[in-house]
Amino acid sequence: MGGRPKPTWEEVVKLFEKRDYILLETEYVNSKVKMQYICRKHEEEGIQSIGYSNIKKGIGCKYCGREVTAEKQKLDFHVVKEAFEKDGYTLLENNYIKNNVPMSYSCPHHPEKSLKITYADRKNGKGCPYCANVVKYTIEEVKEIFGQSGYILLEKEYKNNRTHMQYICPHHPDKKLEMTLKSYVVKGSRCPYCSGVGRASFEQVKSAFNNSKFVLLEDEYKSLNSKMKCYCINHPEIIQFKTYHSIRKGHGCTYCKGLAKHRYEDVKAKFEDKNYTLISKEYKHNQSKLKYRCNIHSDKVRTISYHSLLAGHGCSDCAFDNSRMDFANVKSLFESKNYTLVSTAKDYKNCYSVLLYICKKHPEEIREITYDRVRDNHGCFECYMERNRGENHPKWNHDKTMEERIVDRSYPEYHRWRTDVFIRDSRTCRCCGSTKNIVAHHKDGYGWCRERRTDIENGVTLCSECHTDFHNIYGNLNNTEQQYNEWITRKRALN
Structure with missing residues (x-):
């Protein structure tokens, strides 16, 4: 069999040495079997494996590949420097390595602080944590912040701005107080007793329940959101549970307001x-x-x-x-449309029942329709066409002259002639019997025989294929009924 010869072991070792790899194998099987090696440039990353066919293609150490890719994507130092300087920061580095390596910089508002940030974070809009007030404080800084209001912080360790910390208010040293740094700095919270929102006494709670027309059945008060047993003086037979917090907000008896669960x-x-x-x-x-x-x-x-x-x-x-219309009203609606209803009350079940009727203006045919469609102003098609034909049509162009309409074949008499020809021929080609893509053909040409332009006997229904065949033989000008008779005779003889 033909093909490339199997490389010798010396050739394999030589190729790995050329890539600065240490080959750990002792034999070569084939080009697909992976062989273990160590990259001398990244020995600390450990053992890697690769097939001989891949190493011949140029594939190798993945860490070397990442460095090459990073070097290609590496930004110019001036671009990185401009990203810092546009917000007033001063970059303290002299070179740019990659976007996830922190770089030292200084903030004009906090020049004494030692700050570092990656280019990726800087590009995403992050900046000085002290300006954004998101820096993690030391316990000494937190004590200093609390000390601005005269509070003594009792904690020895600061975790984060959402952790509750105990402190002492100089005006209420006997009270146990807790607060987060976020509440103090962002929300402006202070000692609840100094603010008049401290823990209420049991007498205050009981008085608040009495003012809301409740009789409190508890002997002690635990907290603002603890539920307490009570009853409304208007509904003493029903035991309810209310919190002091809801009473302070003005919430009352759900039964008095009609909001309670129904019995x-x-x-x-x-x-x-x-x-x-x-x-x-x-x-x-x-x-x-x-x-x-x-x-x-x-x-x-x-x-x-x-x-x-x-x-x-x-x-x-x-x-x-309840929604079914009375038959007398149905009949009255038909009469208002100038129709005579043929169907009886037994035929009418709902608005979708098919009903028979006769249009008084066109009584030659019994028609079908539902009450639903009559109510939506549908009805006799001939009446509709009369109401929307000619100048009554919404797309009628009043700027067109009659001569232009005759040339364009866009006048009511022509449209009526075309419809009558289709109806007479059952919308079927008189040559091949097709019902698709039908046209109304003039036996004596429309251009020269003006007196027969809207004569139904001068028209015949043809499909577009037969119509094209006729005009390909006899042309499009000065066609005659004799030509049509010759053509149709020949076509029928072939069929």
């Missing part, structure tokens, strides 16, 4: 008011599905949520019966 008895009574029988034995909430039976249409069990029931929804059959 099963009230839900059942509401179903009975709608002439329904509630089958479900338990009520969870106003979105849970409840089984019921309509007393009028009791043949099936239905489901509905209490929320939907209150919104006016219910038995679909009852809704259909």
